[in-house]
Amino acid sequence: MSAVDASLNTDHHRSRRASDAILLGLLASSIILTLLILLVILGVVTARGAGQVSWEFLSQPPREGLTGGGIFPAIVGTAALVLLMTIAAVPLGVATAIYLHEYTPAEGPRLAWSRWVASKGRHGRFALLRRFLSASLAVVVRSAVANLAGVPSIVFGLFGLGFFIQFIGRGLDRMTQPPGEIVWGQGSLIWAALTLALLTLPTVIVATEEALRTVPPDQREASLALGATRWETIRRIVMPASLPGILTGAILGISRGAGEVAPILFTGAAYYLPFLPQRVTDQFMHLGYHVLILSTQSPDVDATEPLLYGTVFVLLILTFLLNLTGVLIRARTRARLAGR
Amino acid sequence: MSWTGRDRIRRVIDGSMSVVFTATGAVAILFIFLIFLFTFKEALPVFTDPEIRKEANLRQFFATAQPAERIDERFVWQPTSDQPKMSLIPLLLGTFKSTFIALLFACPVGVAAALFSSEFASRRLREIVKPTIELLAGIPSVVLGFFALLILASWLQDAFGFTYRLNAYNAGLALGIALLPIVFTISEDGLAAVPRGYREASMALGATRVQTAIKVVLPAAAPAVFAAFVLAFGRAIGETMILLMAGGNAAIASFSLNDPLRTLSATIAAELGEVVFGSAHYSALFFIGTLLFLITFISNSAGNVIIARMRRRMQGEAS
Numbered sequence: 116m117s118a119v120d121a122s123l124n125t126d127h128h129r130s131r132r133a134s135d136a137i138l139l140g141l142l143a144s145s146i147i148l149t150l151l152i153l154l155v156i157l158g159v160v161t162a163r164g165a166g167q168v169s170w171e172f173l174s175q176p177p178r179e180g181l182t183g184g185g186i187f188p189a190i191v192g193t194a195a196l197v198l199l200m201t202i203a204a205v206p207l208g209v210a211t212a213i214y215l216h217e218y219t220p221a222e223g224p225r226l227a228w229s230r231w232v233a234s235k236g237r238h239g240r241f242a243l244l245r246r247f248l249s250a251s252l253a254v255v256v257r258s259a260v261a262n263l264a265g266v267p268s269i270v271f272g273l274f275g276l277g278f279f280i281q282f283i284g285r286g287l288d289r290m291t292q293p294p295g296e297i298v299w300g301q302g303s304l305i306w307a308a309l310t311l312a313l314l315t316l317p318t319v320i321v322a323t324e325e326a327l328r329t330v331p332p333d334q335r336e337a338s339l340a341l342g343a344t345r346w347e348t349i350r351r352i353v354m355p356a357s358l359p360g361i362l363t364g365a366i367l368g369i370s371r372g373a374g375e376v377a378p379i380l381f382t383g384a385a386y387y388l389p390f391l392p393q394r395v396t397d398q399f400m401h402l403g404y405h406v407l408i409l410s411t412q413s414p415d416v417d418a419t420e421p422l423l424y425g426t427v428f429v430l431l432i433l434t435f436l437l438n439l440t441g442v443l444i445r446a447r448t449r450a451r452l453a454g455r
Numbered sequence: 456m457s458w459t460g461r462d463r464i465r466r467v468i469d470g471s472m473s474v475v476f477t478a479t480g481a482v483a484i485l486f487i488f489l490i491f492l493f494t495f496k497e498a499l500p501v502f503t504d505p506e507i508r509k510e511a512n513l514r515q516f517f518a519t520a521q522p523a524e525r526i527d528e529r530f531v532w533q534p535t536s537d538q539p540k541m542s543l544i545p546l547l548l549g550t551f552k553s554t555f556i557a558l559l560f561a562c563p564v565g566v567a568a569a570l571f572s573s574e575f576a577s578r579r580l581r582e583i584v585k586p587t588i589e590l591l592a593g594i595p596s597v598v599l600g601f602f603a604l605l606i607l608a609s610w611l612q613d614a615f616g617f618t619y620r621l622n623a624y625n626a627g628l629a630l631g632i633a634l635l636p637i638v639f640t641i642s643e644d645g646l647a648a649v650p651r652g653y654r655e656a657s658m659a660l661g662a663t664r665v666q667t668a669i670k671v672v673l674p675a676a677a678p679a680v681f682a683a684f685v686l687a688f689g690r691a692i693g694e695t696m697i698l699l700m701a702g703g704n705a706a707i708a709s710f711s712l713n714d715p716l717r718t719l720s721a722t723i724a725a726e727l728g729e730v731v732f733g734s735a736h737y738s739a740l741f742f743i744g745t746l747l748f749l750i751t752f753i754s755n756s757a758g759n760v761i762i763a764r765m766r767r768r769m770q771g772e773a774s
Contacts (some may be wrong), residue, residue, distance in 0.1 A: 135665040139575065142668075145567035146576075146584060149639070152632055153591045156602055207479060214480035218473055252480070258759065259483040265686070265755030266490060266748060267693020268596075269720045273727070273744040277493040313486055320483075344469035367593075374595025377695040377720075381727055403597040403696075410601050410700060420605075427601055431594070438593035442586045 164428025182418035192399030199308035208319025219253035264317035275310030302383035315368035326360015370437035497741035510735035549716035556627020565638025592636035600700030603629030621703030645679020689754035
């Protein structure tokens with residue numbers, strides 16, 4: 116301890132240091148608690164679930180009224196669902212992010228409006244009015260995306276039932292099927308996947324926009340200066356450079372979508388199916404839904420419990436690996452951005 | 456083909472791509488609108504259809520009380536009995552009880568963790584903490600529900616001797632785990648946005664790092680912290696699977712945190728599968744959905760506006 120420190124070591128300073136230490140301890144323990152929660156959940160699920168996982172468990176359908184066998188149809192169903200969801204969500208999400216980052220003015224609508232007002236009587240001022248309208252649209256789209264991210268997942272389920280199944284599905288049946296025949300107008304892979312796609316859309320948009328931000332503006336300007344159009348710049352310069360970020364968005368979206376159960380409760384998930392889904396209009400089994408069924412509706416709790424832990428373990432490992440991949444790619448992208 | 460012809464094609468492609476991208480941008484607006492429209496459409500008979508209004512109407516939902524002394528007999532949600540009773544009071548109480556416990560847990564812990572991470576953690580520690588929080592956020596809610604139902608509930612009952620295994624504490628705590636990452640991430644962003652000058656000025660005046668963090672940085676980031684609470688509230692109101700599994704699934708009007716509960720969201724999840732299409736019960740469930748949509752829409756908009764305003768202010772001060 117230096118002489119200066121020692122001279123400061125009065126009662127006042129000592130008590131101040133003590134209270135500082137207590138507060139700091141409280142703050143630190145919050146972090147420790149948070150990390151501990153994650154470790155406990157992971158630990159318990161791994162300790163009781165990892166042992167259940169065998170080739171048989173992964174490759175067999177459930178048997179004896181869900182008290183035996185494996186989870187193969189649930190794995191296939193989840194994979195098919197997530198694949199369809201990705202096909203719908205990623206292109207739409209990436210395109211929306213490109214719109215938000217590449218096609219909207221940098222200034223907000225308020226500034227754009229005052230510039231338009233101030234330009235009175237000048238030549239070509241209608242470009243400024245267009246900038247104002249474009250900036251306003253961007254604000255509305257942004258808030259729509261933010262609100263979409265906040266819609267409760269069960270409301271997505273209601274929407275899937277009301278819009279995709281009752282409205283679109285029944286409409287398709289009326290047009291394409293003989294009267295009374297129902298093919299599209301019931302819960303199925305395609306409707307569940309589209310419902311989930313909507314739910315994951317904000318995740319994809321936010322991650323992609325972040326990736327687009329990592330592409331330096333000079334690269335765009337250089338490309339434009341060489342005579343490339345805006346679309347050519349996006350396709351040849353911006354997209355390749357932001358590909359890792361777009362991938363992150365897709366992966367995080369998939370991970371989120373793979374674990375959500377509430378939206379698929381009424382849009383196609385099945386309690387038990389003896390066969391695998393063959394068409395997009397088939398119902399499907401799902402890992403998360405299987406967890407719900409096993410933990411709340413088992414006829415024989417003791418017989419089901421090992422299967423339940425095994426299923427949770429598989430679901431958790433699946434979402435964790437997806438998440439970890441996404442987070443790691445993003446951390447690298449962010450580091451690159453910070454280094455610039 | 457001449458150069459000018461090719462240029463014209465390039466320009467046409469460029470122009471049509473900008474139209475395409477603007478149109479996809481508008482899709483998000485379209486769907487937010489459609490979500491409200493189609494949820495509300497199925498709830499509409501509650502307001503318009505006289506047959507349905509006999510069983511399900513606003514007065515039934517919020518005001519009608521059965522002739523009884525005890526609160527759990529006065530307000531009853533029994534939509535499938537011979538004399539359907541559709542009071543939303545038990546469900547609202549369940550939602551608010553679990554949300555209350557969840558916020559009580561997640562807000563202080565999340566903010567304290569964010570404060571530590573942004574003000575005291577070394578860079579390396581932060582690089583561990585942030586991905587860990589993201590992993591916590593990535594746990595599917597059905598897994599949290601499972602964890603609370605099978606494991607946490609038993610631990611809590613052993614520790615505190617609850618009468619019912621599944622109660623508001625159990626459900627609220629599990630919900631709180633789901634809210635922690637939200638509170639942490641948004642608060643941390645807000646704290647990190649506080650200009651360095653604030654900290655330097657405070658330390659120059661002789662404040663310690665802890666004093667600076669709590670008395671200067673935290674108040675400066677107060678709007679972001681508040682926004683984090685608002686957004687966490689929105690998530691808590693809408694969260695379904697955790698409450699469906701860990702809440703005990705009993706639609707009882709009760710203020711006691713020891714009783715099992717049933718939330719608005721869990722009611723939809725539990726009952727929509729077996730409801731008669733187009734019945735009063737069906738419309739009532741979509742009405743609950745509309746209610747959830749509106750509550751979360753308002754709280755999310757509020758939270759996002761606060762964040763945007765704070766970001767603008769901090770940018771203005773930093774430059």
